[in-house]
Amino acid sequence: MKSRHKKLALIGGALAVIGIIAALVLNALNSNIALYISPTDVAEGKAPQGKIFRIGGLVKEGSLQRQADGVTIAFIVTDTAKDITVNYKGILPDLFKEGKGVVAQGKMTGAGTFTASEVLAKHDENYMPPEAAQAVSDAQARGADNKVGEAPGDDKMKTGY
Amino acid sequence: MIPELGHFALILATLVALILGTLPLLGAHQNRMAWVALARPAATAMALLITFSFACLTQAFVVSDFSVVYVAQHSNSLLPIQYRVAAVWGGHEGSLLLWMLMLSWWAFAVAMLSRQLPDAMVARVLGTLGLVAFGFLLFILITSSPFERLLPAAAEGKDLNPLLQDFGLIIHPPLLYMGYVGFSVAFAFAIAALLSGQLDAAWARWSRPWTMAAWVFLTLGIAMGSWWAYYELGWGGWWFWDPVENASFMPWLIGTALIHSLAVTEKRGSFKNWTVLLAISAFSLSLLGTFLVRSGVLTSVHAFATDPRRGIFILIFLVAVIGTSLALFAWRAPKVGLGGRFGLVSRESMLLTNNVLLVVAAATVLLGTLYPLLIDALGVGKISVGPPYFNAVFVPVMTPLLFMMGIGPFARWKEASIGEILRTLRWAFAAAVIVAIALPFIYGAWTPLTALGLLMAAWVTLASTLNFVQRVRHTRGGQSFLSAALRQPGSFVGMNVAHIGIAVFVVGVTMVSSFQEELDIKMAPGEHVDVAGYRFTFNSVKAVEGPNYVAAQGDFDLAVNGKFVRKMNPEKRNYHSSQMPMTEAAIDAGLLRDVYVSLGEAIDRDNPEGEWAVRVYYKPFVDWIWGGCLLMALGGLLAMLDRRYRVKARTSSPVKTPAGTQQA
Numbered sequence: 001m002k003s004r005h006k007k008l009a010l011i012g013g014a015l016a017v018i019g020i021i022a023a024l025v026l027n028a029l030n031s032n033i034a035l036y037i038s039p040t041d042v043a044e045g046k047a048p049q050g051k052i053f054r055i056g057g058l059v060k061e062g063s064l065q066r067q068a069d070g071v072t073i074a075f076i077v078t079d080t081a082k083d084i085t086v087n088y089k090g091i092l093p094d095l096f097k098e099g100k101g102v103v104a105q106g107k108m109t110g111a112g113t114f115t116a117s118e119v120l121a122k123h124d125e126n127y128m129p130p131e132a133a134q135a136v137s138d139a140q141a142r143g144a145d146n147k148v149g150e151a152p153g154d155d156k157m158k159t160g161y
Numbered sequence: 162m163i164p165e166l167g168h169f170a171l172i173l174a175t176l177v178a179l180i181l182g183t184l185p186l187l188g189a190h191q192n193r194m195a196w197v198a199l200a201r202p203a204a205t206a207m208a209l210l211i212t213f214s215f216a217c218l219t220q221a222f223v224v225s226d227f228s229v230v231y232v233a234q235h236s237n238s239l240l241p242i243q244y245r246v247a248a249v250w251g252g253h254e255g256s257l258l259l260w261m262l263m264l265s266w267w268a269f270a271v272a273m274l275s276r277q278l279p280d281a282m283v284a285r286v287l288g289t290l291g292l293v294a295f296g297f298l299l300f301i302l303i304t305s306s307p308f309e310r311l312l313p314a315a316a317e318g319k320d321l322n323p324l325l326q327d328f329g330l331i332i333h334p335p336l337l338y339m340g341y342v343g344f345s346v347a348f349a350f351a352i353a354a355l356l357s358g359q360l361d362a363a364w365a366r367w368s369r370p371w372t373m374a375a376w377v378f379l380t381l382g383i384a385m386g387s388w389w390a391y392y393e394l395g396w397g398g399w400w401f402w403d404p405v406e407n408a409s410f411m412p413w414l415i416g417t418a419l420i421h422s423l424a425v426t427e428k429r430g431s432f433k434n435w436t437v438l439l440a441i442s443a444f445s446l447s448l449l450g451t452f453l454v455r456s457g458v459l460t461s462v463h464a465f466a467t468d469p470r471r472g473i474f475i476l477i478f479l480v481a482v483i484g485t486s487l488a489l490f491a492w493r494a495p496k497v498g499l500g501g502r503f504g505l506v507s508r509e510s511m512l513l514t515n516n517v518l519l520v521v522a523a524a525t526v527l528l529g530t531l532y533p534l535l536i537d538a539l540g541v542g543k544i545s546v547g548p549p550y551f552n553a554v555f556v557p558v559m560t561p562l563l564f565m566m567g568i569g570p571f572a573r574w575k576e577a578s579i580g581e582i583l584r585t586l587r588w589a590f591a592a593a594v595i596v597a598i599a600l601p602f603i604y605g606a607w608t609p610l611t612a613l614g615l616l617m618a619a620w621v622t623l624a625s626t627l628n629f630v631q632r633v634r635h636t637r638g639g640q641s642f643l644s645a646a647l648r649q650p651g652s653f654v655g656m657n658v659a660h661i662g663i664a665v666f667v668v669g670v671t672m673v674s675s676f677q678e679e680l681d682i683k684m685a686p687g688e689h690v691d692v693a694g695y696r697f698t699f700n701s702v703k704a705v706e707g708p709n710y711v712a713a714q715g716d717f718d719l720a721v722n723g724k725f726v727r728k729m730n731p732e733k734r735n736y737h738s739s740q741m742p743m744t745e746a747a748i749d750a751g752l753l754r755d756v757y758v759s760l761g762e763a764i765d766r767d768n769p770e771g772e773w774a775v776r777v778y779y780k781p782f783v784d785w786i787w788g789g790c791l792l793m794a795l796g797g798l799l800a801m802l803d804r805r806y807r808v809k810a811r812t813s814s815p816v817k818t819p820a821g822t823q824q825a
Contacts, residue, residue, distance in 0.1 A: 006505050014517070025525050025554050029532065032550035036543035054545060070683020070764050070774050090681045091761035091776050094742045105545075134543070 034105055038135035040142070043082040047108050055084060055114060056103045057135045064098055077102060077114075081139035088116040095121040101136075164229050167217025168308035171258075174210035174265070175298040177203055181268075181291025185284035189357070197280050200287040201272040207294060208269035215262045218307055219249050228314030231255060231307040237320035237738045239709035247331040248321045253471075254307035256334060260451070261301060263335070263342040264294050271346060271371070277807075278367055285353035286346070293345055296478050304471045320709070320738035329389030337382030337409060341447040343375025344412060347419065348444035351437045352486060355493040360437065365427035370806045372423060372440070376416045377797035383409050384790030392748055397679065397757055397778045399786055402551045407530045408450030411523045415443040418519035420797075421512050429501045429574055431509055434494045435516070441490065445483045446523070452479050453530070504576035511569040518562045525554045556610070563617040563667065566660055567624030589627050593619035604676055604781075614671025621664040625657040651803035659796025666789025672782035679779075683764060685772045693779035695756050696720045697729070702760070702770050710734040712745070713769050715760050719749055733760045755780040 035053045037046060047053065055077055063076035072089045075098075086104050096102060096119065106116035181203035188196025218231075222245045227233040235252045236245055250259040268290040275283045301307075350368040354360040386406070391399045400406060419439040425432045452475040503509035529546045536544050567589070571582050597616035601607040629646075632653065637645035678693045689698040700716040712732040719726045729747035736743065746759035761774030 010505065010510075017517075018521075021521055021525075021558065024557055025528065028550045028553035029529065029546065032547050032553065033532075033544045034547060036545070066764060070772060071681045071761075091774050094744055105547075 036103075036134075038138060039077055039079045039082040039084045040135075040139055042084050042108070042112075042114070049108060052105060052107055052117075054103055054105045055086070055135075056101070057084075059096070059098050059100060059102050061098045077104065079135040079139035081142065084112060084114055086114045086116050086119075088119055090119075092119055093121040097121075163217050164221050164226070164308040164310070167214040167221075168306065170210045170214040170217070171298065171302060171306075171308070174207050174214065175295065175302060177207045177210060178291050178295040178298055181207060182288055182293075182295045183291075184288075185291070186288035186356070189281040189284040189288070194280070197284040200280075200284040203291065204265075204268040204272040204287045207291070208265040211258075211262050211265040215249075215258055218255060218258060219246060222246060222249050225318065226314075227316070227318050228311055229307075230309045230311045233311055233315040233318045235318070235321050237318040237709065239737065240318075240321060240326070241708050243331060244321055244326045247325070250334045251321045251325050251330070254301070254305045256338075257297070257301050257305055258307055259334060260338050260342060261294065261297050263338045264290065264297065264345060267339075267342055267346050268294065271349075275367075282353055282357065282359070282364075282367070285356050286349045289349035289352045290345060293349075293482070296481070300471075300474050300478065304474055317738070320736065323710070323734065323736045323739060323741050323743045324393065326736075327389065327393050329385060329393060333382060333385040333389055335382075336378055336385055340375055340377075340379025340382045340416075341409070341412065341450065343371070343378055344416060344440075344443045344447050347372040347375060347416075347440045348486070351440035352489065355437060355486075355489050358493065360433050362427050362430055365423050365436065366806065368440075369420070369423050369427060370801045370803075372416070372420055373797050373801040376413075376420055377794045377801065379409070379413050379416060380790055380794045380797065383413060384787050384794075387790075388787050391783070392746055394744075397746075397776070397780065399673075399783065402529070402548045404530050405454050407526050408446075408453050411526050411530075412443050412446040412450060414519050414523035414526070415439055415446055418516045418523075419443050421515050421519075425509055425512050429503070429509060431501055431503065432513070432516075434490075437490060437494065439516075439520075441483070441486045445479070445486075446527075448475070448479050448482060452476060501575070503574070506572065506579055507577050508569065508572045508574045511565055511572050514565055515562060515569065518558055518565075522555065522558045522562075525558070526551065529554075556613075560613065560617065563621055563663070566663065567620045570625070570628045570656065570660075585631070586624060586627070589623035590620060592623055593617075601675070604672070606675070608675065611671055611675040614667055614675075618664040618667040618671065621667070622661055625660045625664070629654070629657045650805070652800040652805075655796040655798070655800030655803070657796070658799060659793045662789045662792025662794075662796055664789070665785050665792055669782045669785030669787075669789060673780050673786070676781045677779060677783075680777045681761065682775055682777065683772055684775045686770070690775075690777060692756075692777050693754075694721060695779060696723075697756075697758055697775075697777055699773075699775065702763075702773060704769070705732070707734065709738065710736045710743075713760065713763070715747075715758070715773070715775075717747065717758055719756065719758075729758050731759045733762075750784055752784070753782060755783050 035048070037048075037053050037055055039055060039057050041047065042055065057077040057079040060076035060078045060083060063074075065074045066072070067074075071091065072087070073092065074085055074087050076083045077086050078084075086106075087109070088104070088106075100121070103120045104114065104116035105118040105120070106114055109115040181200065184196040185200035185203070188194070188199070220226075221229045221232050222236050223242065225232065225236060225238045225245070227236075231252060231254050235248045235255070240248065248255075250256040268287055271283070271286055271290070275286075278286075347368060350364070350371065354364050354368075383406075386409070387399050390401065391397065419436065422432050422436045422439055426436045452472070529550050533544050533546055536542060567586065568582055571577075571585055593616050596619040597612040598607075600615050601611045604611075629649070633642060633646045633649065636649075640648075680690065680692055682690055684690065684699040686699055686701050689696055691697075696719070698718040698720065700718060702713050702715050705712050705714045712734040715729075715731045715733075717729040717731070719729050727749060729749060731747040732745040734743040734745060735741070744759050744761075746757055749756045755778070757776075757778035757780060759776045761776055763769045764772040764774060
C-alpha cells in the first residue's frame with residue numbers, strides 16, 4: 001500500500017468509526033432523557049404516556065400512606081395548585097419529609113397516578129431541588145395572575161440556593 | 162487575630178504569585194537570569210504562605226472559633242476533632258483554599274525536584290503555575306474568603322453536613338484535588354514547551370512523572386468518592402453518573418489519554434501537538450469541573466450555598482485559561498514539527514486508537530453532563546440524562562479499548578506484524594473465551610453482557626501477564642526468572658499492573674451488575690429474610706447515643722447454611738444540630754461478595770422498636786471495583802518512580818534509552 005492510500009484508509013476508517021459512535025450516542029441520548037413536568041402540567045394532560053419523566057414539587061402534609069407490606073408507599077406531590085398521587089415501592093431517601101421538596105422519576109399509570117421508579121430528596125435542610133422549587137413558584141405565579149389584587153407580590157417560595 | 166493573620170498571608174501569597182507569574186516568564190523570554198532565578202524562591206514562599214494561611218483556618222476550626230463565619234457555618238462544638246479538621250474543606254471557601262494549598266505544594270515540589278531541568282524551563286513551568294495560582298487566589302480573596310468575621314460571634318456552629326462526617330470525607334477531597342490540581346503541572350509543562358518551542362522527547366520525559374503523579378491521585382480520589390457513596394449514602398450503588406462525578410471522570414479519561422500519548426512523544430517524537438492539546442484539555446476539564454461544582458449550576462451534595470459572582474468569576478477564569486492556552490497553541494504549535502512516521506499497524510497507531518476512544522468517551526460524558534444545562538439555559542425545558550445513556554454509550558466505546566489493551570503492548574513501534582501478534586496471543590484469547598463462556602454458568606445465569614465483561618477482563622489479564630513473562634524471558638540472560646522479573650523497569654511493570662487493575666475493575670462491575678440481589682422489606686423483631694443464601698435475622702432496635710447524634714441501632718444476625726457468621730448493626734442517626742437523619746449501613750465485606758443491610762424507616766414513627774423497612778443487599782465482587790482502582794494507582798506509582806526519570810539529563814536531545822526499556 002502506498003502511504004497516500006494508507007492515509008486515506010486511516011481517515012476513512014476514523015470517519016466511519018466517529019459516524020457510528022455519533023449515531024450511537026445521539027440514539028442513546030434521545031431515548032434516555034427524562035423531561036421535568038410539573039403537577040399542573042400533568043393535570044392539564046401534558047404528561048407523556050408510557051414514557052419516563054420526572055415530576056417535582058412538595059410532599060403534601062399528611063399524604064404519606066404505607067401499605068401492609070411496609071414498603072409500598074403512596075404520597076401526594078403538589079405544586080400548591082394541583083396534586084398528583086405518586087406510588088413507590090422501596091425505601092424512601094433519608095431526607096424525604098412531608099411538606100418538603102421532592103423529585104420523582106417514573107411513568108403515568110392510570111389517570112392522575114404516577115408510579116415512581118426513583119425518588120430523590122434534597123441533600124440538606126435548606127436546600128430544595130430546583131425542579132421542585134420551579135414547579136411551586138410557577139404554580140404560585142399563575143395563581144397570583146388569576147386572582148388579581150390578592151396578596152400582590154406574594155413572596156415566592158424560598159428556595160435556599 | 163489568627164484568622165486575620167491567615168487572611169494577610171493569603172494577600173501576601175497573591176502578590177508572590179503575581180511575581181512568580183510574571184518575572185520568571187519574562188526573564189526566560191529575555192534571557193535575564195536574575196529574573197529566572199526568582200522562580201524557585203517565589204514558589205517556595207508561596208507554598209509557605211498558603212500553608213500558613215491554611216493552618217490558621219484549621220486552628221480556627223480546632224478551637225471552634227465561631228466568630229469566623231465559615232467556621233460557624235460548617236462546624237459545631239460537639240463535632241469530634243477529626244471532623245473539625247476535615248470540616249476545613251467541608252464547604253466552598255475552605256475547599257478552594259485546599260485547592261490552592263495543593264497547587265502551591267505542587268509548585269513547591271516542581272521547584273524542589275527539578276534540579277535536572279534547564280533553569281529557563283523551570284522558570285516557565287513555575288511561572289505558568291504562578292499565573293494559575295494568582296487567578297485562584299484572587300477568586301478566593303474577592304468572592305470566597307474563609308476568614309470573614311461574624312460580629313457578634315455565633316454561640317454555636319451550624320455543624321458539618323452529616324453526610325460529610327465520615328472518614329471518606331477526610332481523605333476524598335484532598336486526594337481528588339491533588340489529582341485535579343496536579344494536571345496543572347502537566348498543563349504548565351505544555352505551556353512552557355509552547356513558549357520555548359522546545360517540544361521534544363526530553364520535554365515529554367520531564368512531563369511524564371508529573372502527569373502520572375496527578376493521574377494516580379485522581380484515580381485514588383475518584384475511587385475513594387465512589388467507595389464513600391457506596392457505604393455512606395446507603396443506596397448501595399458505586400457510581401451514579403451524577404454530574405459532579407462526571408466532572409471528575411472527564412479529566413481522568415483525558416488524563417489517561419495523556420499519559421499514553423506522552424509515551425509516544427517520548428519514545429518516538431510523534432503526537433506532539435496532540436499531547437499538548439491533551440494536557441491543556443485535562444487541566445481545562447479540571448477547571449470546568451470546579452466551575453460546574455462550585456457555581457451551583459449543578460445541584461448535588463457537592464454544591465454548597467452559592468453566589469452568582471463566584472460562577473461568573475470562575476467562568477471568566479476558565480475562558481481566560483482555555484482561550485489563552487489555545488491561542489498560544491494555535492500560534493506556536495505549527496513550529497514544533499511532525500514526529501516519526503509509523504505504519505497502519507504499529508504501537509503508535511494502537512495508542513492513537515486508544516487516545517481517540519478515550520477522548521470520545523470523555524466527549525460523551527461531557528455531552529450527557531452539559532446537555533441538560535444547555536436545554537435549561539435555552540429555556541426549552543428541564544430534562545435529566547440518566548445512567549442508561551452513559552451505560553449505553555460506554556459499553557461499545559470501552560469494549561474495543563479493552564480489546565486493544567491486550568494487543569497494544571505486543572505491537573512494535575513503527576511497524577508491527579499482525580501475524581506475529583496473533584500467534585503470540587491466540588492461546589490467551591482462547592482461554593479468555595472459555596472463561597467467558599463457563600464462568601457465568603457457574604454463577605447461575607449466562608447473559609451476553611456478563612460474558613463480554615468477563616471475556617475482556619480475562620483477556621486483559623492473560624495478555625498482560627503474558628507480556629510480562631515474555632519480556633522477562635527475553636531479558637533474563639543467565640539470571641533466574643525471579644531476579645530478572647524484579648529487575649524490569651518500573652514503567653513496564655507499572656503498565657501491566659495498571660492494565661490488570663482495569664481487568665479487576667471490569668470483573669467487579671460485571672459481576673455486581675449481573676448478579677447482585679437487593680430487597681426492600683418490612684421486618685419485625687424476630688423475623689428473618691434470606692437473600693442469595695444469606696440469612697438475616699432481625700433481633701431488635703435500640704437507641705444509642707453518639708457524640709453529636711442519637712441513633713436507632715439495629716441488631717441483625719448474619720448466617721450462612723444455619724451457621725452464625727457475625728452481628729450486623731446498621732444505624733439510623735439523627736444529628737442534634739441539623740436534625741438531619743442519616744443512614745449508616747452495616748456491611749460485611751469479603752473478597753467475593755459484600756452483604757449489606759441498612760435501616761429504612763420505622764413503619765410506625767411512634768414505635769421505633771417495632772417494625773422497620775429494611776434494605777438488604779448481596780453484592781458479588783463489588784470490592785474488586787475499588788481494588789482494581791488501587792491496582793491502577795499502584796501501576797501509575799511504579800511507572801512514576803521508574804529510574805530513568807531520575808537520571809540527570811541537562812541536554813535537550815533525545816537521550817538513548819538503555820537497552821530493554823523500549824516499553825512505554
